[in-house]
Amino acid sequence: MxxxxxxxxxxxxxxxxxxxxxxxxPHISGNKYRKLKYNLEEASKKGDNSLLTFGGAFSNHIAAVAAAGNEFGFRTIGVVRGEELQNKIAKNPTLSFAKACGMTLKFVSRSDYRLKSEAIFINALEEEFGNFYLIPEGGTNNLAVKGCEEILxxxxxxxxxxxxxxxxxxxxxxxxxxxxxxxxxxxxxxxxxxxxxxxxxxxxxxxxxxxxxxxxxxxxxxxxxxxxxxxxxxxxxxxxxxxxxxxxxxxxxxxxxxxxxxxxxxxxxxxxxxxxxxxxxxxxxxxxxxxxxxxxx
CATH class of the missing domain: 3.40.50.1100 (Rossmann fold)
Structure with missing residues (x-):
């Protein structure tokens, strides 16, 4: 049509x-800005200087978190779905942008990615990267919803x-x-x-x-x-x-x-x-x- x-x-x-x-x-636009606003405030309040989140190959959320970390002084870690992407960063505009913003990219298999909400998986990430403020895939949590309530x-x-x-x-x-x-x-x-x-x-x-x-x-x-x-x-x-x-x-x-x-x-x-x-x-x-x-x- x-x-x-x-x-x-x-x-x-x-x-x-x-x-x-x-x-x-320009880089933390739309709903990503809204979702991150109060999460970044909470991370600062807790004294967490690292943000960890999840996303796919062309994730808006990964790009926005990387840009926010770069602008507001947070270390950022992106857990990316698909081990095969590890050698294709230069050809991927989203991942290359995230990397240029200083984000550490960790590539996992699709089967492991499905465990992203499991305690055993999160604990393993903490052992690897130390303490971090966890932002879920897509950024949705109570603080994100609070930020989106300000759209209207x-x-x-x-x-x-x-x-x-x-x-x-x-x-x-x-x-x-x-x-x-x-x-x-x-x-x-x-x-x-x-x-x-x-x-x-x-x-x-x-x-x-x-x-x-x-x-x-x-x-x-x-x-x-x-x-x-x-x-x-x-x-x-x-x-x-x-x-x-x-x-x-x-x-x-x-x-x-x-x-x-x-x-x-x-x-x-x-x-x-x-x-x-x-x-x-x-x-x-x-x-x-x-x-x-x-x-x-």
């Missing part, structure tokens, strides 16, 4: 706005719908908690699975939300030429870049829902741009390998 005349008409009827959280910081401001009370991409559920949980009773929060998961509702329910204190499960494009980091075309056309039309993992899928879904008449006429819709643009370079490497069109950078 490309951007059609019908969608343009719906844009006028529905009044869609984008909150540019991606512009908060008083001026945002005017909106009827608030739309957000969903990864681990921390960002949307914060938005739900700070939303008003008249607002409906719509989450667009980037991956398949009903478990997200349970994860969000651990943090969200209100029930005015819904997950729209139809726009994950087959799962996490899955993408096709139609989505690439939409992202490129969106940038040409509106001068705003979207990433292919989160915001691109969300916006595709919003435009499709508008085309189908999901939103009542005169609805005011706020879309949260959560950043993640650093991942475009990595995705283009994958797209090139598959012979698919590239995302315009």
């Amino acid at each position: 490309l951007i059609s005349k019908d969608v343009h008409n719906q844009l006028i009827d529905n009044k869609l706005f984008i909150k540019r959280e991606d512009l908060i910081h 401001a008083e001026d945002d009370d005017q909106f009827d719908f608030i739309c957000c991409a969903v990864g681990t559920g921390g960002t949307i949980s914060g938005i739900i908690n700070s939303s008003k009773p008249h607002q409906k929060i719509l989450g667009f998961p980037a991956l398949k699975g009903s478990f997200l509702s349970e994860d969000i329910s651990k943090f969200a204190v209100k029930s005015n939300w819904e997950l729209i499960m139809d726009y994950h494009f087959g799962g996490y980091a899955k993408i096709n030429s139609e989505l690439v075309s939409f992202i490129n056309e969106f940038r040409t039309e509106y001068k705003i870049m979207l990433d292919p993992i989160y915001t691109g899928k969300m916006m595709y879904g919003i435009f499709d829902l508008m085309k189908r008449g999901y939103f009542p006429k005169t609805s005011k819709i706020l879309v949260i741009h959560t950043g993640g643009l650093q991942g475009i370079k990595g995705m283009n490497i994958v797209l090139q390998q598959k012979g698919l069109p590239l995302i315009n950078e």
